[in-house]
Amino acid sequence: MGVRIEQVVTSGTFSLDGGSWDVDNNVWIIGNDDEALVVDAAHDADAILAALGNRRLTAVVCTHAHNDHINAAPAVAEKTGAPVFLHLDDRLLWSQTHPEHSPAYLCDQRRLTVADTEIQVLHTPGHTPGAISLYIPELDTVLTGDTLFAGGPGATGRSFSDFPTIIRSIRDRLLTLPPHTTVLTGHGPSTTIADEAAHLDDWITRGY
Numbered sequence: 001m002g003v004r005i006e007q008v009v010t011s012g013t014f015s016l017d018g019g020s021w022d023v024d025n026n027v028w029i030i031g032n033d034d035e036a037l038v039v040d041a042a043h044d045a046d047a048i049l050a051a052l053g054n055r056r057l058t059a060v061v062c063t064h065a066h067n068d069h070i071n072a073a074p075a076v077a078e079k080t081g082a083p084v085f086l087h088l089d090d091r092l093l094w095s096q097t098h099p100e101h102s103p104a105y106l107c108d109q110r111r112l113t114v115a116d117t118e119i120q121v122l123h124t125p126g127h128t129p130g131a132i133s134l135y136i137p138e139l140d141t142v143l144t145g146d147t148l149f150a151g152g153p154g155a156t157g158r159s160f161s162d163f164p165t166i167i168r169s170i171r172d173r174l175l176t177l178p179p180h181t182t183v184l185t186g187h188g189p190s191t192t193i194a195d196e197a198a199h200l201d202d203w204i205t206r207g208y
Contacts, residue, residue, distance in 0.1 A: 003139065027039070073103075152196075
């Protein structure tokens, strides 16, 4: 089979600023029958490894460094030998969860390849300083982590986040993608660029 994107939903807690919340996370596996890349290794390394099967893991890519998106990343990396990638601007958040591990760092416009398919790194800060989205032109898909959901921007009411910044990221980096582009999110259902673009002014007015 050709390159495809598979979903694994894992459950755990998100903790920040002294609070803790139960969450379900979308873990995305991009690849073919031979090799794959994991996006956001959340909560359950064993479930992620089971979904990978015998495929070679080329990388674990973190859309941002909130603990619920990275807490299983070192374990997956250690069992597969794959590197963990994160945007440099989220290194402080990463260190809150994994002070003993150091990821490799990504920058805007970095190109990653898995199964002969190119993935473009888009720096989309706001939910966190180093939040990224991953655009796959060949699949007409963008993985937005917690930057853009079905229904609006990711949360910006906690430390390291900023609403005007996330709006700029969505407006300038995501809503400029082709309207038919599928949006795969960090939590909850998928959407499309066209479905979300129609509501940008409403989000700005409501302020979240």
